[in-house]
Amino acid sequence: MATKRFTAAIDQGTTSTRFFIFDDKGEPVAKHQEEFKQLYPHAGWIEHDPSVLVASARSCIDQATAKFLELGHKPEDIAAIGITNQRETSIVWDSRTGKALHNAIVWCDSRTTHHVRHFKTKTGADTILQRTGLPLSTYPSAVKVKWILDHCKPARDAYDEGHLAFGTVDSWLLYNLAVGPDGEKLHVTDVTNASRTQLMNIDTLEFDASLLSFFELDKLLLPRLAPSADDSAYGAIADGPLKGVRVTGCLGDQSAALVGQKAFKEGMAKNTYGTGCFMLYNTGNKPVISTNGLLTTIAFQWKDQKPVYALEGSIAVAGSAVKFLRDNLGIIKEAHEIGPLAAKVPDSGGVVFVTAFGGLFAPYWIDDAQGTIFGITHYTTREHICRATVEATCFQTKAIIDAMEKDSGIKLQTLAVDGGMSNSDECMQLQADIIGINVDRPAIRETTALGAAIAAGFGAAVWHSFDDLKGVNARNHRSFTTKTTQEQQDRRFNRWEKAVEMSKGWLTTEDIDREYD
Structure with missing residues (x-):
């Protein structure tokens, strides 16, 4: 110019x-x-x-x-x-x-x-x-x-x-x-x-x-x-x-x-960590209807050009869970504290937090679940709960990546990230450790x-x-590489999936009618 x-x-x-x-x-x-x-x-x-x-x-x-x-x-x-x-x-x-x-x-x-x-x-x-x-x-x-x-x-x-x-x-x-x-x-x-x-x-x-x-x-x-x-x-x-x-x-x-x-090419994906968490995967000029619990959406369309479509995985609760710890429970005073607190412990101490405050979105689509914390013992500290809160978003991201790979037939190599939680090095390292692929942050x-x-x-x-x-948003990217083994990733994710199954059915039909009518 x-x-x-x-x-x-x-x-x-x-x-x-x-x-x-x-x-x-x-x-x-x-x-x-x-x-x-x-x-x-x-x-x-x-x-x-x-x-x-x-x-x-x-x-x-x-x-x-x-x-x-x-x-x-x-x-x-x-x-x-x-x-x-x-x-x-x-x-x-x-x-x-x-x-x-x-x-x-x-x-x-x-x-x-x-x-x-x-x-x-x-x-x-x-x-x-x-x-x-x-x-x-x-x-x-x-x-x-x-x-x-x-x-x-x-x-x-x-x-x-x-x-x-x-x-x-x-x-x-x-x-x-x-x-x-x-x-x-x-x-x-x-x-x-x-x-x-x-x-x-x-x-x-x-x-x-x-x-x-x-x-x-x-x-x-x-x-x-x-x-x-x-x-x-x-x-x-x-x-x-x-x-x-x-x-x-x-x-x-x-x-x-x-x-x-700038995920303009088919096969590129991004994950945004905001109030909720949303992953979009560029599928090109034709819509791909998911058979694995994902959404099909319009990625973008410029005037006089064909639309570009995307597969999307939507997580209802991400940053809002951090806000919940801060405002409702008083576990943290500021949102940015959660990453360092989560990193103070080597794992969640067996705690799994299914953050289904209003049911679960992709890829589960469970309307009758509510927020549930499993695995609390005398050993549990606020650091464990902070870590479990971050991990809840990371596990749901993994579930979405797995579904996208099934729908597209292509294994994602790198996940581009943005949004509030991506500012935390600790949270993004946890994400890389849970999904087993590199996380790229601009x-x-x-x-x-x-x-x-x-x-x-x-x-x-x-x-x-x-x-x-080419020169827009091109400088100083940082990559987070997984530090876990496949066996560790599978064991942690299996425990998350077990917790999701156990959170189902908390609300009955009568409960739903009484609370939402």
Whole structure:
């Protein structure tokens, strides 16, 4: 590039919102982050206030831009903005007023268990996985919206009158923060986010009327679908210090992390350790429907190009288990303590923590499990519990890798990592020891935001090919090599699998109906 150009990204996550401005090497030159309140109305429920999501995004843009300007740059130096967001989280609003009619139901919320049971008995249930890439579970957006219709009268009234708009968080942010060329409101999403709703056909990349009918959502107003990198679909920022800057990229957070890791080739994979933990494996231009408990999703799509698909393994609880030790049990005072504490003991002392706070996701898909700790004795210390908490994520990662190898027929050689827990050397060494393959960590671990910025850069023609990204996020990678034998790996993993089996069936049908109805 003749001149240095910047790209930016709104990264709206489960516990915080961030705004980053990156240079042409993928280095963040300005950023701001704000945490926001988590709402837990009942056991297994988690909600966000939609207005807070918008307000935090605006504040982060303002604060990060102020820092950018203090460095001597100008707003017009930012070529484009990308958006990345927590997926599946569902928001509905009245299309006439723009007012949200219910709190956002967050992706890991499990209140819809009984709705899932209902849909599993319907004619056509056996075709849902093949058509959407997702199993019937509490995870996708469709069942969350159905729950809102059944329990929120204002939403039901707007739906019956044909005015209920639905969107994932990206749609809601774009609706509130951006405008089209004539100043109009936008109701739009990209294909990666749409692939998490269970309302889009994974082959046609279009919302499917038969899926809407199956989930009893025929009258729902859906966003317009667009590629992940597009020069015109997402409008421009409506007001504030970056008014007029185009939004040219949009990706669900895990797809964004795959792009940020530059895993553009078939057979490459990444694992992101956030509130949950998500592994994506690039399968190329054709969807691979898993027979081993994984999800099929859209990895990314640039304008006028074929979509790239991925197999995904989703772990509901990762960083949130660390938060649980800190906030609920008081075992640690700060999240970063967990790695050094886990490393103080040579093993977990026989403790296994199945972190099924709302059931288990991939590859198990067990709705009736709850968090369970096995193996506590007089010998157990907080260090053992810390280690078992980290190992829970690492063991589930191994289960996903094994499933991916069965589905793809290819053995993964290296696992690229990012996200909060990847900052800990101790945790990443444990991961390498449990999976038996090398773990690769880049110096820039804000790969989710970087991926959104890369998408925006392609949408705004900052970059034209993947070769243009050779210098982006390329420095100071660190590799963690396994220090365990195959026999040790197998013995530890077998004990984990035994604990998973023992955690099943904790919730009965009556329990589920009583807790989530």
